[in-house]
Amino acid sequence: MSLYDDVKELSLEIEDYTLEGLELQARSDFLRKTTVVHLRSGGEEGIGEDVTYHGEEHDFSQKLGPVFPLAGSWTLHTFSQHLGTLPLFPQEPEQHAYWDYRRWAYESAALDLALRQARVSLGKAVGREPQPVAFVVSMGLGSPPSTERFHSWLGLYPKLRFKLDANPEWSDELIEELAATGAVDSVDFKGQYRGTTVDSPPDAALYQRVAEALPDAWLEDPGLTPETENVLDPHRDRVTWDAIIHSVEDIEGLPWPPKTVNVKPSRFGSVERLFAAYDYCEAQGIGAYGGGQWELGPGRGQIQLLASLFHPSTPNDVAPRAFNMEPKAGLPASPLQVEQRKTGFLAL
Known part of the structure; x- marks a missing residue:
């Protein structure tokens, strides 16, 4: 059995979703922008992050808002198949890799929500x-x-x-x-x-x-x-x-x-x-x-x-x-202790 078989049939219920913009002036010449996708249903929320590098793509996406038809009853796999049919960008972005970056935001949010709804962590799954x-x-x-x-x-x-x-x-x-x-x-x-x-x-x-x-x-x-x-x-x-x-x-x-x-x-x-x-x-x-x-x-x-x-x-x-960022004391050392949320796809 493949690793994907462990999660592909997870049930996924989506009522609606929102987009949240994040930004950080990482350097004088680099304003980093990302977009967090929040998929929601029944009091649960799954989150993922779009790491596309051109800030204008985030501005445009956030201005459009939640325009994709994501609501419904799915499995993780049927939702993924559905995502593959959607125009995640209105036209070819600056880099072709951005298609994958944006899709990953929705896929990781869906995995998070499906696991939360199943009341299991990714590790357990x-x-x-x-x-x-x-x-x-x-x-x-x-x-x-x-x-x-x-x-x-x-x-x-x-x-x-x-x-x-x-x-x-x-x-x-x-x-x-x-x-x-x-x-x-x-x-x-x-x-x-x-x-x-x-x-x-x-x-x-x-x-x-x-x-x-x-x-x-x-x-x-x-x-x-x-x-x-x-x-x-x-x-x-x-x-x-x-x-x-x-x-x-x-x-x-x-x-x-x-x-x-x-x-x-x-x-x-x-x-x-x-x-x-x-x-x-x-x-x-x-x-x-x-x-x-x-x-x-x-x-x-x-x-x-x-x-x-x-x-x-x-x-x-x-x-x-x-x-x-710039060097400072007091940060976690390697190896990093990673604690997973009891349900979902998230590290605490």
Whole structure:
């Protein structure tokens, strides 16, 4: 029996829904906006978060309000099928991946509500107990690059682990400085992004310098050319993928079998596709780690809960939200204790 079989037939009653806008001035040049979907019925509420990155898409959606025909009696699966027929955007959004991000908001809210109505938690439904979650702090070093913030975090939390966004401005000296800390679990080359503000072209020289200086780090999303493939060939077991992973078929279509992949829930869109990926990775002996999308609301706790159930010991990019901001003391340490709500799909 598949993992999805554990939840697909859950009954789901929906009376109405609302949209709630959240925003945070994360940096001077980055106003993060998200939308929380609230599905409601019989005094219960299921929530999910749309992590689309263009703020205008949230403004427009919230202005339109709850226009989709979601009320009715469903199972989780028939509701998912119904979602697949709806125009979640009135036209093609800035990035095609936004279709999945928005669908995940409604799917995760539906899963939450169906579980609450069934009076069970996600862990109980899938027969797993949450485990403490190892997490990394994901960050770039700026341009020109500086390790000041990196060392500030390490000064406060000496055992903290990092996922760092590389760029060609990294000098050999900077890479050696990072290596000397022993705190870098993975390096993200951003070479598989298209049409985003973080697109990075393939860079064989950078990949080689990073791979050789950080021999234990995962190498995420390199851009592939004959030159970069030649450089990466000795390090294939450490190459992992994120931006292009939206389904089992995407994992099967990778240029070589991976040792691990980033299973980022919002990229999969539906519960069915996400759970199929968990099943596939387990069956094939492929590791998995989770990733976030600058969630501002319940979405962060939901991805932490999924990590605690399915891949708690890997370098999960699901750190508490405060780690996205400026360094400060008093934050939870890794591994993170995740407590699930007694009913529903939510971490407390």
